[in-house]
Ligand SMILES: Nc1ncnc2c1ncn2[C@@H]1O[C@H](COP(=O)(O)OP(=O)(O)O)[C@@H](O)[C@H]1O
């Protein structure tokens with residue numbers, strides 16, 4: 072530990088060390104066990120692992136929705152006390168207000184905080200245009216497809232200008248083509264903004280395509296099993312998935328996940 076502290080200060084957006092999470096109840100579940108991970112400022116980190124291994128739990132700890140049973144969770148060097156506007160969470164379903172228009176949903180956060188419209192109007196317009204929805208300004212969520220709703224969700228999150236994007240399988244409910252469109256949109260937005268992203272997915276292709284680093288988790292109780300750097304050049308596009316380097320990374324990560332899934336199965340026998 073001491074040696075670690077003596078290293079030059081690195082700018083970490085997120086640091087977890089010795090994090091254990093036990094969900095109480097009649098049958099307590101040890102969801103995370105001694106998890107350590109760091110995410111650098113401006114880094115795009117994807118987390119993959121077998122279902123139930125604690126991926127969402129990690130995200131919820133960083134978001135401040137849950138508290139660790141033991142260990143430390145730091146964001147920008149400070150312990151997480153609860154949710155905050157510096158951390159935006161994007162879920163599988165964009166939680167849009169059904170009675171508000173695309174525009175009103177997009178500007179919801181600054182408006183709710185009483186910010187004057189001139190502060191966010193141009194920015195919100197730009198982001199809405201960026202996600203291809205300018206023409207749907209006055210539509211209600213019920214008039215939009217699933218992919219369009221997720222794009223409104225993304226625009227709304229961008230308007231908040233958070234330091235950290237915490238994304239929990241955000242494209243998991245979309246059809247294959249829409250999912251690819253969203254991945255390419257996120258890639259190009261991220262290339263412009265370079266914000267810190269933690270992106271949870273069970274789709275290995277998606278993880279490699281988007282991330283700088285893929286963290287592979289072990290079966291429950293979850294730990295970080297390995298850290299796989301994705302040294303593929305940017306800007307990236309979906310064409311990358313046939314690149315031999317991509318395919319080799321995919322094979323490596325798949326083997327690790329398969330190994331973990333076998334462990335989980337043996338433990339259940
Ligand atoms: N609020 C909760 N109460 C009790 N158990 C929970 C709760 N949230 C998650 N768990 C359990 O913790 C484990 C990890 O869950 P989760 O983080 O959602 O996994 P993942 O996102 O990797 O599929 C699972 O066994 C799950 O059932």
Ligand SMILES: [Mg+2]
Nearest residue numbers: 126127128239
């Ligand atoms: Mg989950």
